[in-house]
Amino acid sequence: MNQREEQANIKIKHLLDCTLFNPDIADSMKYFQETTYRFHFLLAFMYEAFKEKEITQEDAIQVVPSQIASRATRVTELKKAVRAGYIIEKKSTKDKRARIYKPSNGMLEDFLNLCDQVFFAKV
Numbered sequence: 001m002n003q004r005e006e007q008a009n010i011k012i013k014h015l016l017d018c019t020l021f022n023p024d025i026a027d028s029m030k031y032f033q034e035t036t037y038r039f040h041f042l043l044a045f046m047y048e049a050f051k052e053k054e055i056t057q058e059d060a061i062q063v064v065p066s067q068i069a070s071r072a073t074r075v076t077e078l079k080k081a082v083r084a085g086y087i088i089e090k091k092s093t094k095d096k097r098a099r100i101y102k103p104s105n106g107m108l109e110d111f112l113n114l115c116d117q118v119f120f121a122k123v
Contacts, residue, residue: 018117026110028086037069038077045087046103046111054092055101 001009019025019033032042044063048055061074069077078101081087086107092098103111 014121015118018114018121026113028084028104028107028110029114031081031084031086035077037064037073038081040064040068041074041077041081042111045101046108049103049108056092057099057101060087060101 019029025033029042032038041060041064045055045060048059048063053059057075057078060078061071064074064077078087082089082101086104088102088104089099090102092100
């Protein structure tokens with residue numbers, strides 16, 4: 001293994017230790033790691049949320065490509081995350097029919113803690 005591969009392997013191990021192999025990971029992060037589309041959804045949803053953009057249902061389900069999950073699955077997963085309390089759903093102030101989604105304060109804090117562990121810890 002060359003030095004570049006060795007460094008990559010160290011970083012991969014660190015990522016796995018902080019996420020999939022971490023028995024103490026927050027419940028919200030565990031929830032989003034259960035399936036590929038949930039994990040993809042977590043990353044893309046948080047990316048959009050940090051831009052402080054209003055996220056509609058359509059925006060939220062579009063962050064997961066159709067190659068990963070069907071539209072019905074994406075809507076179902078969004079609704080499950082709302083029922084679990086990880087994502088907050090509210091009516092839009094602009095359009096009473098539209099729903100706006102944002103991460104709960106707990107999920108936001110859990111995600112930021114995970115980012116701190118993954119990206120800012122000494123490897």
